[in-house]
Amino acid sequence: MKSRILFVDDEQHLLDGLKRSLRSQRKDWDMFFAPSGEEALKLSEGEPFDVVVSDMRMPGMNGAELLEQLSARHPEMVRMILSGHSDEAMILKAVPYAHQFLSKPCDADVIKQVITRSLRLKSLVSDVRLQKLVTQIKALPTLPAVYIELTDLLNSDHATVQKIGEVISKDPAMVSKILQMVNSAFFGVGRHISNPVQAATMLGTETLRSLVLSAGIFLQFDADALNIGNFTLEALHKHSLHVSLLAKAIAESMGADKQMVEDCLLAGMLHDMGKLVLVQSLPEEYKAFYQEVHDCKAEMIATELKVFHADHGKVGAYLLGLWALPENLVEAVAFHHDPQSAEHVGFSPLLAVHVADALASMDSNDAAVLPAGLDMDYLEAAGVSGRLEEWRQLHINLVEGGE
Amino acid sequence: MLPIRRKRSLSDKGSQAMLDSVALHEERNWFQLDSELNRLPKDQRQLVQGRIARDMGQRAGVAPLGYPVVAILLMLISADIREHLDWLWLPSLGMIVSGLGEFFMGRRLAVADDDAIAHPKKIYQLFCLTSALSWGMYAGLIILTHEGSPLSMLVFLCTVAATSISVGSQTQEKSHWLNFLTVMWTPIAASTAMVAGIHKESEVLLFAILAVVFPVLVGVQGLRLVAEYLEAQLDRSALENRSLELEEALIKQQLAEKANKAMEVQLRHAQKxxxxxxxxxxxxxxxxxxxxxxxxxxxxxxxxxxxIGNLRRAERALMEQASDGKVSVEQLAVLENEYDLEYLMEEIPKSLVQSKEGLSRIANIVLAMKEFSHPGSREKEQVNINRAIQTTIEVSRNEWKYVADIDCQLAEDLPLVPGYSQDLNQVFLNMIVNAAHAIKEKNQAVNEVRGLIRISTRSQVDCIEIVIGDNGSGIAEALITKVFDPFFTTKAVGKGSGQGLAIAYSVIVDKHAGKINVDSKPGAGTTFTMQLPLLDKNEGSMR
Structure with a gap:
C-alpha cells in the first residue's frame, strides 16, 4: 500500500516544484497538494494521511492552527512544518503540534529522507492505537523537583545557559524534548547534537525560556494521576541515570570517540522513554501489565507485547524518531531488549545500552525497572563477549561510587 | 511628546522664578520694599543697594558744600552769632567739616565699584549724621541765645527742614533711618522743649508744634521719595533678572532643541x-x-x-534489436509510457516557466531591497515617487500579503519631485506597515476577511499628492491629534517605537516642505494624504 503524503502551502509554484522533485517517489507515495489549511482539512476528511508537511504562514488558517486541528482529528498523522519564516513567536505556537521543523529552502532529498524515515518508524509500532497515542504526545512527564528547579532558573535573571543545560540533562523527558528542538532546522542547525548542555547553549536562554514557560515543552509529572502501584518516576530516573553512566563507561572502555561516548550516555538516559509513554498514555493498562509481570514473574517483553502489542523500547523509539532525534539513538532505544533485530553488528550505542541495562537491572527490585536479559549471541557476534567481566566491574564500581 | 513637554516645563519654571523675585506694578509701602530687598539673593541685594548709594552720592552733588557756606555766611552777616561764637563754634565747625566730607564722599560714592562700595557709603552716612547733628545743635543754640525772636525761629525751622530732608534722603535702609531719627530727634525735641519752657508764649508754642509736625511731614515725604526710588531700583533689577533668566531659558531651549534634533536623528536611524x-x-x-x-x-x-536520455537509449536498443529494422508505434508507445514521456513533455516547459518566474521574483526582491536601502545623496535629487512606492510595496510584501491586498493606482504622468528618496521610502514603508497592522488588528478575530490598502498618486498644480489609505481599525478621535507625536503608539511594548508617523511628519513637512494630513474613522480605516511640492522651496529661498 502506498503511503499518503499531504503537502500544504499557499504558493502553488512551490507545490508544483515539490510534486516534480518528489516524482521519483511516485511508486511509493501518493502525494496530495493543498493550497490552504482549509483545503488540507477537507482533503484529510477522506482517507487519512500518513504524513502532512505544512507551510507555517498562510493566509487564513496558518500552519500551527492546521496542525492543531489535524492532531485532534487524525492523531496518527506525522506532522511537519516546512517554513521559510524566522518568526520565533509563530513557530512556538506550532511547537506542541509539529513533530519536526524543516526550513525553507529545503533540499528535496532531505524532505524525502525525513518522510521516509517517519514512515519507516511506523513499522516499529504496528498497533494503530499505540501509534495514535505516540503521535499525540506533546510532552512527557518530568520529575517535579527538576521541573521546578528549571523554571526557577529560567525565571531568575542570572541563569547561565550552561546551568540550564545541566538541569535539563538530569531528566530524560526534558533531554528528549530539548534534542527535538535543537535537531530541528528552525531552532538548531539541523546537525547531529546529542549533548543536552550543548543543545541548551545553541538554543540560548531566551528561546529556552519561551519554549519552557510559554510553549510548555516540558510536562510536570503528576504523581496522583499516575499512581501505578509502586512505580515511581524517581526510580525510573535513577535507573536511567545509572544505565546512562554505565553505557558511557563502557564506551570509554572501548576507546570510542567523543561523539560515540556522548551518544551512549544519551541513549542510556533515554532508553526507557517508552515506559514513560505507556505510563502516561495508558495508565490503567500499565497497572494491569505491572501486576501480571509481578505476580506471574512472567517475562517482561512478552507481557508487554501481549498487553500493548509493542515493547517499551519500540514505543520510545517511535516517539524519539518522530522527534527526529539522531538515528543511532533511536536504534539503541528501539532494540535495547532485542539487539539482534537491529541491522548492524558491532559496537554501537545500542550494544552499550543493551549491556548496561541488563547489568543494571539484574540486581534491581524496583517496580519501574524490570530485569532484562543479556543477548550473549549478539555480544558474541560483535566480538565483545570477552569484555563482559570488565563491564560488570564497571557496573559494580558505579554502584559503589553511587553509595 | 516628550520634547514639547520639556520645553513647556522649562518656560513655566522660568516665569515662576520671576514671580517669586518681584511683583511688578504693585503698590508697596516702604517696609514692604525693604523686606523685599532683604529677600533678594545676597549678590542681587548688594547690587541694588550699591546702585542706590551711587545715585545718592551723585544727587548730592555740590549741595553739601552749601553747609559750610551757610555757616560762614551766617557768621559774617549776623553780629549776634559772632557775639555768641564761643558757643556756636562747635556746630559751625561741624557743618563745615561734614559739608566738605559729604561732598567728597558723595563724589567717591558715585564712582565706587560694587564690591568696594560699603566703606565709602558708611563714611558718607557718618558725615550726613554729623551735618544733621550740627544743624540741630546750631538751631538750638540760636534759639537759646535769641530767646524766641522771629529770625531765630525762622532759622530753626529751616534747620529742621534741612535735617529732615537730609535724614530722609540718606536713609535708604530701614535700620539706618530709625537710628538717624532717634539721634536727630533728641536735640530737636530737647531744644523745642527748652524754648517752650522758657517762653511761655502762644507764639512760641505754635512754633514748637510746627517744629515737631513739619519735620515729620518732610521726613515722610522724603521717605516716600526714597521708597519710589527703591521701588524703581528693585523693579529694574527684577527686569534685568528676568531678561537674564529669559536669555538663559532661551539658551536652554535651544540646547534642548539641539539635543532633540540629535535624538531625533538617532531615533530615525534606529527606526530605520x-x-x-x-x-x-x-x-x-x-x-x-x-x-x-x-x-x-x-x-x-x-x-x-x-x-529522456534513458528513453533515448531504450529506443535505440529497441531499434537495434528490431530484426527488420522496423519498430512498431505500439512498441514505442509502451516505452514512452514506461518513462512517462507525456508527463515530462508537459511538465518540463511549465517548470522552466515557473523557475524563470521564481528567479525574476528573487531578482525583483533583491533589486527592490537594494533600491530601498540605497543611501541616496545628501542633496535632494529628482525622485520618481511611483517607483519609490512600488519598491516599498515589493520589499514590504511579506508584511501585508497575509492580511490585505494592495490597490495601487499611480498616475502615469506623475512628475519627478525634488527630495530625499530614502527618507520618502521610509515614510511609505511606515505607512504601509501601519496600514497592514491596522487591518490585522481589525480582522484578528476573522481570519478569512482580507483588508484593502489603497495607494494612489496624482499630479496637482504645484505639487503631487500621495494617498495611502486602509480599511483597518482606524484611530480614535481623541488620539488623532497625537499620531504625529514622537513616541506616541498604541501598540504593545516592543511592537513599535512610536516613531513611524513622527518621522513621516518630519520628512514630509520639515524636509520637503510638504503637507501631511490624516483622516480616520474608528472601525472604518485611516487615510493619509501627503503633498510634495514640485519646486524645492528651501533651494528657492537660498538663491
Whole structure:
C-alpha cells in the first residue's frame, strides 16, 4: 500500500516544484497538494494521511492552527512544518503540534529522507492505537523537583545557559524534548547534537525560556494521576541515570570517540522513554501489565507485547524518531531488549545500552525497572563477549561510587 | 511628546522664578520694599543697594558744600552769632567739616565699584549724621541765645527742614533711618522743649508744634521719595533678572532643541534599522519560497533529462534489436509510457516557466531591497515617487500579503519631485506597515476577511499628492491629534517605537516642505494624504 503524503502551502509554484522533485517517489507515495489549511482539512476528511508537511504562514488558517486541528482529528498523522519564516513567536505556537521543523529552502532529498524515515518508524509500532497515542504526545512527564528547579532558573535573571543545560540533562523527558528542538532546522542547525548542555547553549536562554514557560515543552509529572502501584518516576530516573553512566563507561572502555561516548550516555538516559509513554498514555493498562509481570514473574517483553502489542523500547523509539532525534539513538532505544533485530553488528550505542541495562537491572527490585536479559549471541557476534567481566566491574564500581 | 513637554516645563519654571523675585506694578509701602530687598539673593541685594548709594552720592552733588557756606555766611552777616561764637563754634565747625566730607564722599560714592562700595557709603552716612547733628545743635543754640525772636525761629525751622530732608534722603535702609531719627530727634525735641519752657508764649508754642509736625511731614515725604526710588531700583533689577533668566531659558531651549534634533536623528536611524530588520525576516521568507521551488524544478529537470536520455537509449536498443529494422508505434508507445514521456513533455516547459518566474521574483526582491536601502545623496535629487512606492510595496510584501491586498493606482504622468528618496521610502514603508497592522488588528478575530490598502498618486498644480489609505481599525478621535507625536503608539511594548508617523511628519513637512494630513474613522480605516511640492522651496529661498 502506498503511503499518503499531504503537502500544504499557499504558493502553488512551490507545490508544483515539490510534486516534480518528489516524482521519483511516485511508486511509493501518493502525494496530495493543498493550497490552504482549509483545503488540507477537507482533503484529510477522506482517507487519512500518513504524513502532512505544512507551510507555517498562510493566509487564513496558518500552519500551527492546521496542525492543531489535524492532531485532534487524525492523531496518527506525522506532522511537519516546512517554513521559510524566522518568526520565533509563530513557530512556538506550532511547537506542541509539529513533530519536526524543516526550513525553507529545503533540499528535496532531505524532505524525502525525513518522510521516509517517519514512515519507516511506523513499522516499529504496528498497533494503530499505540501509534495514535505516540503521535499525540506533546510532552512527557518530568520529575517535579527538576521541573521546578528549571523554571526557577529560567525565571531568575542570572541563569547561565550552561546551568540550564545541566538541569535539563538530569531528566530524560526534558533531554528528549530539548534534542527535538535543537535537531530541528528552525531552532538548531539541523546537525547531529546529542549533548543536552550543548543543545541548551545553541538554543540560548531566551528561546529556552519561551519554549519552557510559554510553549510548555516540558510536562510536570503528576504523581496522583499516575499512581501505578509502586512505580515511581524517581526510580525510573535513577535507573536511567545509572544505565546512562554505565553505557558511557563502557564506551570509554572501548576507546570510542567523543561523539560515540556522548551518544551512549544519551541513549542510556533515554532508553526507557517508552515506559514513560505507556505510563502516561495508558495508565490503567500499565497497572494491569505491572501486576501480571509481578505476580506471574512472567517475562517482561512478552507481557508487554501481549498487553500493548509493542515493547517499551519500540514505543520510545517511535516517539524519539518522530522527534527526529539522531538515528543511532533511536536504534539503541528501539532494540535495547532485542539487539539482534537491529541491522548492524558491532559496537554501537545500542550494544552499550543493551549491556548496561541488563547489568543494571539484574540486581534491581524496583517496580519501574524490570530485569532484562543479556543477548550473549549478539555480544558474541560483535566480538565483545570477552569484555563482559570488565563491564560488570564497571557496573559494580558505579554502584559503589553511587553509595 | 516628550520634547514639547520639556520645553513647556522649562518656560513655566522660568516665569515662576520671576514671580517669586518681584511683583511688578504693585503698590508697596516702604517696609514692604525693604523686606523685599532683604529677600533678594545676597549678590542681587548688594547690587541694588550699591546702585542706590551711587545715585545718592551723585544727587548730592555740590549741595553739601552749601553747609559750610551757610555757616560762614551766617557768621559774617549776623553780629549776634559772632557775639555768641564761643558757643556756636562747635556746630559751625561741624557743618563745615561734614559739608566738605559729604561732598567728597558723595563724589567717591558715585564712582565706587560694587564690591568696594560699603566703606565709602558708611563714611558718607557718618558725615550726613554729623551735618544733621550740627544743624540741630546750631538751631538750638540760636534759639537759646535769641530767646524766641522771629529770625531765630525762622532759622530753626529751616534747620529742621534741612535735617529732615537730609535724614530722609540718606536713609535708604530701614535700620539706618530709625537710628538717624532717634539721634536727630533728641536735640530737636530737647531744644523745642527748652524754648517752650522758657517762653511761655502762644507764639512760641505754635512754633514748637510746627517744629515737631513739619519735620515729620518732610521726613515722610522724603521717605516716600526714597521708597519710589527703591521701588524703581528693585523693579529694574527684577527686569534685568528676568531678561537674564529669559536669555538663559532661551539658551536652554535651544540646547534642548539641539539635543532633540540629535535624538531625533538617532531615533530615525534606529527606526530605520528596526524596519529593515523587520523587513529582512520577511524578505528572507519571500526569497526562500522561490528558491525552494526553483531548486525543486532544477532537480526535476535533471531527473527528467536523465529519464529522456534513458528513453533515448531504450529506443535505440529497441531499434537495434528490431530484426527488420522496423519498430512498431505500439512498441514505442509502451516505452514512452514506461518513462512517462507525456508527463515530462508537459511538465518540463511549465517548470522552466515557473523557475524563470521564481528567479525574476528573487531578482525583483533583491533589486527592490537594494533600491530601498540605497543611501541616496545628501542633496535632494529628482525622485520618481511611483517607483519609490512600488519598491516599498515589493520589499514590504511579506508584511501585508497575509492580511490585505494592495490597490495601487499611480498616475502615469506623475512628475519627478525634488527630495530625499530614502527618507520618502521610509515614510511609505511606515505607512504601509501601519496600514497592514491596522487591518490585522481589525480582522484578528476573522481570519478569512482580507483588508484593502489603497495607494494612489496624482499630479496637482504645484505639487503631487500621495494617498495611502486602509480599511483597518482606524484611530480614535481623541488620539488623532497625537499620531504625529514622537513616541506616541498604541501598540504593545516592543511592537513599535512610536516613531513611524513622527518621522513621516518630519520628512514630509520639515524636509520637503510638504503637507501631511490624516483622516480616520474608528472601525472604518485611516487615510493619509501627503503633498510634495514640485519646486524645492528651501533651494528657492537660498538663491
Amino acid at each position: 534599522l528596526e524596519s529593515i530588520g523587520q523587513l529582512a525576516a520577511g524578505i528572507a521568507h519571500e526569497i526562500n519560497t522561490p528558491i525552494q521551488f526553483v531548486g525543486d524544478n532544477t532537480r526535476f529537470l535533471q531527473e527528467a533529462y536523465d529519464d
